Amino acid sequence: MSSSAAEMSSLYELQGYLTGVDVLEPSELREAREAFAGLEEKFGTQYTQYSLHNIHLQHSWVMDLVKHGKLLEVVRSVLGPNVLLLDSRFICKYPMEHKQSDVILDEHNNESGLQNGQDKEDNLPYVAWHQDMRYWGIDGGPVLSVWLALDNSLEDNGALRVIPGSHCSGLLPHRQSERPGNMLSVNQEIPEELVEAERAVLCPLLAGQMSIHDGLLVHASDPNMSDRRRCGFVIRYVSTSAYPIQDPDRPRSFPATLLVSGEDQYNHFSR
Ligand SMILES: O=C(O)CCC(=O)C(=O)O
Numbered sequence: 519m520s521s522s523a524a525e526m527s528s529l530y531e532l533q534g535y536l537t538g539v540d541v542l543e544p545s546e547l548r549e550a551r552e553a554f555a556g557l558e559e560k561f562g563t564q565y566t567q568y569s570l571h572n573i574h575l576q577h578s579w580v581m582d583l584v585k586h587g588k589l590l591e592v593v594r595s596v597l598g599p600n601v602l603l604l605d606s607r608f609i610c611k612y613p614m615e616h617k618q619s620d621v622i623l624d625e626h627n628n629e630s631g632l633q634n635g636q637d638k639e640d641n642l643p644y645v646a647w648h649q650d651m652r653y654w655g656i657d658g659g660p661v662l663s664v665w666l667a668l669d670n671s672l673e674d675n676g677a678l679r680v681i682p683g684s685h686c687s688g689l690l691p692h693r694q695s696e697r698p699g700n701m702l703s704v705n706q707e708i709p710e711e712l713v714e715a716e717r718a719v720l721c722p723l724l725a726g727q728m729s730i731h732d733g734l735l736v737h738a739s740d741p742n743m744s745d746r747r748r749c750g751f752v753i754r755y756v757s758t759s760a761y762p763i764q765d766p767d768r769p770r771s772f773p774a775t776l777l778v779s780g781e782d783q784y785n786h787f788s789r
Contacts, residue, residue: 523595530596534685534735535721541588541666542726551668551725553579554608554749563612567643568701570608572774574753580606584753585778589664589728593779596662596730597757600780602787604654604661604754604772608668609701611643611676611742611749642741644676646700646707647715650754651733652692653704655768658786659760661733667723668749675748676739678721678729681714684736699741708736761786 530536542550558566574580583589584603593601650663671677695707713736721729731737733754742748761784762772775787 523591526592527595530730530732533682535680535682535729535731535737536592537721537727537729538723539588539592539728539730540726541586541728544726546582546586547668547726550579550583550751553577554668563610566608567610567612568607572606573608574603574606574776575774580751583666583751584776589666589753590779592728592730593662593664593755597659597755598780600758600782601755601778602758602760602782603774603776603778604656604756604787605774606751606753609645609750609752610747611701611739612747613675613742613745614642615745641698642743643699643701644697644741645702645737645739646695646697646705647710647713647736647738648692648702648706648708649690649734649736650731651689651768652706653768654733654770655763655765656733656756656760657763659757661760662755663731663733664728664751664753664755665721665723665731666728666751666753667725668751669725669747671721671723671725671748671750672744673720673722674742675744675746676742677723677748678731678737678739678750679718680721680729680731681717681736682719684714685732685734687734687736689734690736758782758784758786 526536574584584606650661665678690708690712692706692708695705723729772787
């Protein structure tokens, strides 16, 4: 491992995340954004905000992203040479003006109207404090999540927030969130009394950059209050030594795994 890879890996181990890593060249970014715009045109933005799941298997431009050389170099510095993609998803928060009047989507893309006395902002999509591992039955190694920015992701359009070092606290209890607008698929959140929100750090990214975080790191993101889209591509990776476990509390399945680096001597995820 080179000295810069070793430094990255020890910083990641200490704080549970790295941010501001340059990945895409301007031409690669342009191509990805154009291709994404094609999906928005085809499916509409209600769909593209959260339902483009595991489409690396369908689109070569997405496959190029999940196998991107610079991205994988960083991932390998943490997970080692043999790396498997677990899952991928685009997460897009559209600007407020973009929303149809008073129609908000819940986490299953169903429409829900405003209740009396609720502000429009109260219902905007956000991501509650959570740990990725809460619903993923994986053992035998850590899960690493990449958040690759297709747009600038800043404070006003709802960039990712993380609690440094929180990956060392083990798995925390989660419950159903009562606040509408949580984009997470099972509406999970960590109770606020267990989140040291005052220690939260924002991870602003320029389009084409990425952050990475550990599956146990506590993180969240606020609604998009700007007039700009905030689109990110989230990719989860594990070392090939990791394996799925049967845990009724963590029922997530992995139908779209892919070896992206090295070799898989274990075939733990073979379908
Ligand atoms: O895109 C977001 O705001 C949240 C992403 C997230 O929760 C994740 O990458 O694990």
